[in-house]
Each structure stands twice: as structure tokens, then as C-alpha cells.
Amino acid sequence: MSAAVSATHLQVRDLHKRFGAFAALDGVSLDVAQGELVCLLGPSGCGKTTLLRCIAGLERQDAGQLFSAGRDISGLPPQARDYGILFQSYALFPNLTVAQNIGYGLSNRSRDEQRARIAEMLELVGLSGSEAKYPGQLSGGQQQRVALARALAPAPSLLLLDEPMSALDARVREHLCGELRALQKRLGITTLMVTHNQDEAMLMADRIAVINHGRVEQYARAEEIYRQPATPFVAEFVGQGNWLPFERDGAGQACVGGRPVQLSDPRGGMRGRLFCRPEAVSVNPAEASDNRFRAQVRDITFLGNRCRMSFELNHLPGHPLLAELAPEDMPRLLTPDIWVALPPRSLQVFA
CATH class of the missing domain: 2.40.50.100 (RNA polymerase II/Efflux pump adaptor protein, barrel-sandwich hybrid domain)
Structure with a gap:
């Protein structure tokens, strides 16, 4: 666990989202502190990915507000929200090299700045010397690191992770969970991560939001959720x-x-x-x-x-x-x- 966290960075206020008759989000509210790693934990279809996509601006909520560093981002397009995102599939461009993938979001910088930032990101994720390789030449764990480097390259204030470890085998997943957590602490970047894996959430999160049927059933530290579950669902889902x-x-x-x-x-x-x-x-x-x-x-x-x-x-x-x-x-x-x-x-x- 990290030390005491500071001021609130992300605020979610009474978010609602429906797809036809299905309520994906039903009044979700939570705060994420600056530098904190929060896991959205729950079964498939509970609303956790919809919540992440609304925060990213990839889905538009039906009601409710979103604030990032005190700024109302509720109606802003994705490119104006200052976040990096890592998807479950990594979404790397197969026809671009590792360097080109990482530099994809750096087009507003000079060539020298891009080269320096790409080298910095590769060193950060332990892949220095892989600039000229293509995604197909890398292992799943290495591809995940490249996707993470691409998400971090523009220096976003918020990192969004959508089931980033689910495509990896158990041993690699556990190793990369530890690496990602250490890197997140080192950078001090506010992070929101979606997972259905309770072990991942327990290992990585400062706090966990357990979501069920579009509602947050409990939002607390891992130890409290395990030892003092607030509802029968939380008790049954965690452990x-x-x-x-x-x-x-x-x-x-x-x-x-x-x-x-x-x-x-x-x-x-x-x-x-x-x-x-x-x-x-x-x-x-x-x-x-x-x-x-x-x-x-x-x-x-x-x-x-x-x-x-x-x-x-x-x-x-x-x-x-x-x-x-x-x-x-x-x-x-x-x-x-x-x-x-x-x-x-x-x-x-x-x-």
C-alpha cells in the first residue's frame, strides 16, 4: 500500500448510463486521490468497463458529472481529457515498429524530443534496444509493456487500465502486476484499473470499488473489504x-x-x-x-x-x-x- 494520499484528482458524481432497458451505471459516485491506484472490481457485465469508458469520454453518460483536477470534463471529447489508456488487447499497430507505436501520440513534439521520450519510455519499461522490432516479434508480456509505454509517453495526469493483464498467463501476470504497481508508485500517476480478478485488485490497489449491477457496493482498502464486507455480494465475490x-x-x-x-x-x-x-x-x-x-x-x-x-x-x-x-x-x-x-x-x- 502507498503512503497517505493527497488531494482528490478524479471525482465521479452520480453517474448513470443505460443501454436500452439495461442500466449499466446506476448512480455511481467515487473519488480518486492524486497518486492513488484504484481498482474497479466486479463480475462481467457489472458496469466497471462502462464506467472507465465514460471517464475516458469513449461513452457519454446519461446523467452525472466528472471532474479531473477540479475541471469539469463531463462533456469534453476524449482528446481533451488528459489521460493515457491501456486496453485488454493492447491495440498496438502491427505495421509500426515499437518506437513508432510509442511515439504515436507525440506528433506535437520535435523529432529530437520524440526520440528522447521514446528512449526514456523504453528504459522505464525495461525494453531498451527494442526500438526497431515489430509487435509480432514480441512476447505477450513485452507487448503489454510497449502498450504501457505508449500510454505514458504523453505524460498524462490520469492512467486508465482496462483488464491489462487478462491476456497473459498466471506467472507473467503476477510478475507484471508487481512491476506495474512499482512503476505507478514511482511516477506518482493517478490510476484507475478495471479487473474481474480479485487477486490482481488485492495485490495492486490502494482502494477497491466493488461494483455489482451498476452500483458501487463497497469502496475501501483491500483489508477492509476482505475482513469487513459491507454486503453479502462483496463477501461472496471477494475470497x-x-x-x-x-x-x-x-x-x-x-x-x-x-x-x-x-x-x-x-x-x-x-x-x-x-x-x-x-x-x-x-x-x-x-x-x-x-x-x-x-x-x-x-x-x-x-x-x-x-x-x-x-x-x-x-x-x-x-x-x-x-x-x-x-x-x-x-x-x-x-x-x-x-x-x-x-x-x-x-x-x-x-x-
């Missing part, structure tokens, strides 16, 4: 989770499957769902542990640095739950009949 149905008895005590459970937050309705992360589940805990229940192990999956265990509470059959353990803890599971504990602090109430 793995367990859901347990609960209801209150006549005395107001929360119960799961007829058994009382202790909650750190006593608020909530008479019935609803309890949510907790798999890693919060304690397996074979001390006898004095709160919310300690008998359970049956149904399956164990080895995931390298951790193991994922599927289990059911004895008093809640047919309701599979997950726990995550370190591989060295697996010898403790000698029989399928175990105890588990659901710490009160890990249970979040959704009425």
Missing part, C-alpha cells in the same frame, strides 16, 4: 466464505441449527445469515473455546501452502462449510469426527 443460517430464540439468543452461538456484535434481526472466512475456523480447538461444535470432515484438498477442508456441523447436516489449515496441521485430523470452533469475533451478521 472464500462460509454462510450459516441463524435465528433468535425467545430470549433473543442467536442460534444455528437450534444450538446457541455467541456473537461479538449482538445487533441484527430475528433471523438472517452469519458469515465467516475459512481461515477463521479453528479445528480441534481448546475445550473452553466459544462456539465449539462437533463436525464431520467430508473432503480435504491440498493447495500447496495450505489445505482446504470441507466439513459439516453434526447439528447442521447437508450444509457444507470450509476451513483452511497449514499442511503441518493435517496430522491432527486422524479421524473424520472432529471439533471446530467459530470465534465470535469472526462471525459477521447479515440480517
Whole structure:
């Protein structure tokens, strides 16, 4: 994460966009601080790319306003908005060399200035010496770097990234995510990135806007979104989770499957769902542990640095739950009949 961010650079105010009867954006508002990297995270069709395209001026919003560095850009054409953009497909010109691709947006500069800026950008992205190559001679990761260099060459105040890593394999994607984040911090450029990959968002973003059905369901730092999801959708979309149905008895005590459970937050309705992360589940805990229940192990999956265990509470059959353990803890599971504990602090109430 970056240090404290400064003044607001981009403001999105109550943006609406419809395509016929479909509401792609339904009152989206958010602020992006100067030098901040914000990820727009959500499933396909949620509105995140439409929001990016409205900010870029490639789509015109039906209602709402956009401000960049205090300037109203709501009705400006794309070329007047001072941004660089990197698309999912990179959109490099196959018949132009690397140098010509990077210099495409520098036509207002002298030839000497163009050459110097192209060399500077190639060094920045680690491709010095590739000026005369064509895109077809480069790997996917190298093409992505060229496209990034082209987006940065005019020195825009805002960088827009539309699923920039989705065409790369997992290992290259993770490596370039780290490189791009380091470069963004070094340049201090305000960045808005669209992704459906939660790992990408967690790795790179200062803040994440989780979008669903054209609305921002939560806008916060990654840790807060993971540990304190604001809605059931956020809880389910970001990471793995367990859901347990609960209801209150006549005395107001929360119960799961007829058994009382202790909650750190006593608020909530008479019935609803309890949510907790798999890693919060304690397996074979001390006898004095709160919310300690008998359970049956149904399956164990080895995931390298951790193991994922599927289990059911004895008093809640047919309701599979997950726990995550370190591989060295697996010898403790000698029989399928175990105890588990659901710490009160890990249970979040959704009425």
C-alpha cells in the first residue's frame, strides 16, 4: 500500500448510463486521490468497463458529472481529457515498429524530443534496444509493456487500465502486476484499473470499488473489504466464505441449527445469515473455546501452502462449510469426527 494520499484528482458524481432497458451505471459516485491506484472490481457485465469508458469520454453518460483536477470534463471529447489508456488487447499497430507505436501520440513534439521520450519510455519499461522490432516479434508480456509505454509517453495526469493483464498467463501476470504497481508508485500517476480478478485488485490497489449491477457496493482498502464486507455480494465475490443460517430464540439468543452461538456484535434481526472466512475456523480447538461444535470432515484438498477442508456441523447436516489449515496441521485430523470452533469475533451478521 502507498503512503497517505493527497488531494482528490478524479471525482465521479452520480453517474448513470443505460443501454436500452439495461442500466449499466446506476448512480455511481467515487473519488480518486492524486497518486492513488484504484481498482474497479466486479463480475462481467457489472458496469466497471462502462464506467472507465465514460471517464475516458469513449461513452457519454446519461446523467452525472466528472471532474479531473477540479475541471469539469463531463462533456469534453476524449482528446481533451488528459489521460493515457491501456486496453485488454493492447491495440498496438502491427505495421509500426515499437518506437513508432510509442511515439504515436507525440506528433506535437520535435523529432529530437520524440526520440528522447521514446528512449526514456523504453528504459522505464525495461525494453531498451527494442526500438526497431515489430509487435509480432514480441512476447505477450513485452507487448503489454510497449502498450504501457505508449500510454505514458504523453505524460498524462490520469492512467486508465482496462483488464491489462487478462491476456497473459498466471506467472507473467503476477510478475507484471508487481512491476506495474512499482512503476505507478514511482511516477506518482493517478490510476484507475478495471479487473474481474480479485487477486490482481488485492495485490495492486490502494482502494477497491466493488461494483455489482451498476452500483458501487463497497469502496475501501483491500483489508477492509476482505475482513469487513459491507454486503453479502462483496463477501461472496471477494475470497472464500462460509454462510450459516441463524435465528433468535425467545430470549433473543442467536442460534444455528437450534444450538446457541455467541456473537461479538449482538445487533441484527430475528433471523438472517452469519458469515465467516475459512481461515477463521479453528479445528480441534481448546475445550473452553466459544462456539465449539462437533463436525464431520467430508473432503480435504491440498493447495500447496495450505489445505482446504470441507466439513459439516453434526447439528447442521447437508450444509457444507470450509476451513483452511497449514499442511503441518493435517496430522491432527486422524479421524473424520472432529471439533471446530467459530470465534465470535469472526462471525459477521447479515440480517
